[in-house]
Amino acid sequence: MENQNKKQADKIILTGDRPTGRLHIGHYIGSLLRRVELQNSGEYQKTFIMIADAQALTDNIENPEKVRQNIIEVALDYIACGLDPEKSVLLIQSQIPELCELTFYYMDLVTVARLQRNPTVKSEIQMRNFESSIPVGFFTYPISQAADITAFKATTVPVGDDQLPMIEQTREIVHKFNTVYAPVLVEPEALLQENEARRRLPGTDGKAKMSKSLGNCIYLADSADQVRAKIMSMFTDPLHLQVSDPGHLEGNTVFTYLDAFCTEEHFGRYLPDYANLDELKAHYQRGGLGDVKVKKFLNNIVQETLEPIRNRRKEWEKNIPAIYDILKKGSDQAREVAARTLSEVKSAMRINYFEDTELIRAQSEKFGSSFPVSD
Ligand code: ATP
Ligand code: MG
Secondary structure: OHHHHOOHHHOEEEEEEOOOOOOEHHHHHHHHHHHHHHHHHOOOOEEEEEEOHHHHHOOOOOOHHHHHHHHHHHHHHHHHHOOOOOOOEEEEHHHOOHHHHHHHHHHHHOOHHHHHOOHHHHHHHHHOOOOOOOOHHHHOHHHHHHHHHHHOOOOEEEOOHHHHHHHHHHHHHHHHHHHHOOOOOOOOEEEOOOOHHHHOOOOOOOOOOOOHHHOOOOEOOOOHHHHHHHHHOOOOOOOOOOOOOOOOOOOOHHHHHHHHHOOHHHHHHHOOOOOOHHHHHHHHHHOOOOHHHHHHHHHHHHHHHHHHHHHHHHHHOOOHHHHHHHHHHHHHHHHHHHHHHHHHHHHHOOOOHHHOHHHHHHHHHHHOOOOOOOO
């Protein structure tokens, strides 16, 4: 309970991404943009941003080089979007061995049946055609994610909505741990975008989620031409064949993207015939508004959003060793924090034998041994 009444000064953010590819505009609008705002808000004592390479390996075991190559891609995307290593700790998951130890202990607190109920893991298993050959590490990644979050005593986890089951699982583990052992861990809260379209941006192919694994992404590092080509070939309304036909908004990816990205200022700049998105939607539904016009509008908005990111990325691409240095420093810093939590966890679990002189004294007494032990 006391965890929920934490003062602002105690608020800590942890979030991250799997280095399975470059980051895309779904990451940006669903999570990165928010992270940057939170980082700059001054309301959080610490922000930890994790590149989840160990998690990425759980379903890329035959492709370690992919994970290795994408560490730097993700780090470049972070910095290009405005995550500032002076303000946020950027870390690599595998470099914090304490996270594995925590995971191992948390496994005792979760049942197989509970893991099987996780809807995100279920759909990810399906997507990857794992069926009966699911790697144990993949199946249990929600537990390792709980270790990531709790190691840093994160209060706040800004994520897309596919991650809600993971946060719920983490809260259950925390609750169980604190009840069984001692109140050491902090229950985190998910921070979701209010704007629904931002919580799970669909792919350019109209599939439910833009995802690195599905290859339906507009990447932050795509060139202006690549972005334009992807937008112009985007999925819209299959019934809207002629400009004069009434159009449908449901499942119309271009309009979902507009819901996520567009503001009234964008109309002023690029489409002054309409005051806002409602007017544009109404015209589309009535008929008489072509897909190309809407796509061009969306392209202007996405280009405007991506241009400064792309430029910052190009600058940092000239200084790759500095990025590895940032990641090394961040990982070292994160490791100290995780080690402190692990030590508290181990003493709560009664497995801190050598730091507990009281234990040694009591055992000595029990066996009639001399104490302190002579060498
Ligand atoms: P993978 O296919 O390898 O799982 P991914 O594209 O799903 O990659 P992750 O690294 O798993 O990306 O997710 C990182 C963060 O970005 C999570 O918080 C997730 O909720 C968010 N996110 C991912 N895809 C989207 C999306 N399409 N819309 C909004 N948020 C997203
Ligand atoms: Mg994912």
